[in-house]
Amino acid sequence: MRLLFLAVLRPHTGNAVTAQRVRAHLEAAGHVCVLKDAFDFESPSEIANLILAENCEAALALHLYRGGRLLQGHRIPFGVIFGGTDVNEDANQAEKNTVMGRVLEEARFAVAFTESMKEMAQAQWVDPVFTREVKAKVKRAAGVRLIGEMPQEDLHAVVKNCFAVVNSSVSEGMSAAILEAMDLEVPVLARNIPGNAAMVKHEVTGLLFSNPQEFVHLAKRLVSDPALEKEIVVNGREFVRMYHSWQVERDTYQQLIRKLEGSTED
Structure with missing residues (x-):
């Protein structure tokens, strides 16, 4: 056809x-x-x-x-x-x-x-207005860099060398970035919104945060707790295998x- x-x-x-x-x-x-x-x-x-x-x-x-x-x-x-x-x-x-x-x-x-x-x-x-808002906020944020789109294989190489992937979106359907991170065995920290919570179970397949203070707390916890990191990585990889094959x-x-x-x- x-x-x-x-x-x-x-x-x-x-x-x-x-x-x-x-x-x-x-x-x-x-x-x-x-x-x-x-x-x-x-x-x-x-x-x-x-x-x-x-x-x-x-x-x-x-x-x-x-x-x-x-x-x-x-x-x-x-x-x-x-x-x-x-x-x-x-x-x-x-x-x-x-x-x-x-x-x-x-x-x-x-x-x-x-x-x-x-x-x-x-x-x-x-959307254009939202994009301008994001770029403006990034310019004001110390230690944050905005990187444009890149080929998938290059992105995956970068992700593999990161300690964790953060999804701070305020609106998501199904985040490919979260699924890719899980598949690449990289821990995920995601904003607690419906689209993210549908894939990330807190403290099982990743960590969910609702505000900046909670994000900082969870990020420090992840860095200092190798057992939690390992559990999240294993469960995240299995989640992708089971439900997003x-x-x-x-x-x-x-x-x-x-x-x-x-x-x-x-």
């Missing part, structure tokens, strides 16, 4: 890495996956021309608003994959919320990476795409 896959493909970002991984899963099953950057298109009519030119039989979108909205109204079946931006940001804007609801009505399936993301999506339906993810996407394949015969 020839599949059109829409995603935001800014280099070296979580979205791009996820899209490449999903495409690999689908192509391993023998499908042809035409991966395109959703930001290159402005209207469904442009997608209609692309579908015709590429002879696509079905489609997939990463992010309901950024990609899914462009697939509405076409004659091919499609599925969608929730991104953190969908449930944490776009869902709070009335116009975007309405559009995403319509996308879900038309989609043949929807994938959520965590139970909390699924619950948030169910509750909602049956690359092979299980591949099998799941291949099974879902078979649903679209059957739809083309209707």
Whole structure:
């Protein structure tokens, strides 16, 4: 089957890495996956021309608003994959919320990476400003450096040489950085928000903090307690193996795409 896959493909970002991984899963099953950057298109009519030119039989979108909205109204079946931006940001804007609801009505399936993301999506339906704020705060913070995107293999090399990985996000869907750190056997300290807490069990697979003072306390504790560090590393690695297996993810996407394949015969 020839599949059109829409995603935001800014280099070296979580979205791009996820899209490449999903495409690999689908192509391993023998499908042809035409991966395109959703930001290159402005209207469904442009997608209609692309579908015709590429002879696509079905489609997939990463992010309901950024990609899914462009697939509405076409004659091919499609599925969608929730991104953190969908449930944490776009869902709070009335116009975007309405559009995403319509996308879900038309989609043949929807994938959520965590139970909390699924619950948030169910509750909602049956960025430049933030970036500037972060950069401004980093400039004022002593001992903190902001490093731009880098290739995944370089990032992994850096992470392996770190004592711990910190996720201080105030909004997360499924943090690839947390999962990668666990897989690389590096301890994780993460802000206690729903997206992070869905993956990090405090003092088992990582450490959760709610404020700067708690972060400092937990970081000092981790440095001074080798037994805790070892336990977190072992449990984190096992968590990834059990619940975020690359092979299980591949099998799941291949099974879902078979649903679209059957739809083309209707």
